[in-house]
Amino acid sequence: MEQQTLIVVGAVVIRDGRVLAAQRAGPEALRGRWEFPGGKVDPGETPAQAVVREFREELGADVRPLHQLGADAPFPAPGRDHTRPAVLRLWRVELLSGEPEAREHLSLRWLNAAGLRALDWLPADVPFLDIVEPLLSPGAVTRP
Structure with missing residues (x-):
């Protein structure tokens, strides 16, 4: 039987021309590296529902999913952290309430275009x- 692909969602929150990035606390091999915040889609949950849940759990704020950005990106080969094929699905989200805080991350940063590629x-x-x-x-045309 073929293994079902694990879907991991990430949230892209843009405010005042800056995007939110989160610095991983763990596992140790990934500690200190940066990501768009999110997590695994649970059984019976849609990716849109997962991005809302993960953002609330990890950052303590509420978001509304707007649309998927780009195509799914494959994760590195399965290993200790995930034992089946996995993809990252990125969602543009709107911050509805609360201020994101690093509950499960080392830190958070709001990055402008110039600082986006400076992180690991x-x-x-x-x-x-x-x-x-x-x-x-500035003046970027974005879908709602």
């Missing part, structure tokens, strides 16, 4: 930088 991003998040960067430009 996780490999699965890197393909999305080309999609996110134009959204940070």
Whole structure:
């Protein structure tokens, strides 16, 4: 039987021309690297529901999913952290209430386009930088 692909969702929150990035606390191999906050989709949950739940759990704020950004990006080969094929699905979200706080991360940063590539991003998040960067430009045309 073929293993079902694990879907991991990430949230892209843009405010005042800056995007929110989160610094991983663990596992140890990933500690200190940066990601778009999110997590695994639970059984019976849609990716849109997962991005809302994960953002609330990890950052203590409420978001509304707007639309998926780009195509799914494959994770590195299955290993200790996940034993089946996995993809990262990025969602543009709107911050509804609360101020994001680093509950499960080392720190958070709001990055402008110039600072986006200065961080050590996780490999699965890197393909999305080309999609996110134009959204940070002054006067960028974005879907609601």
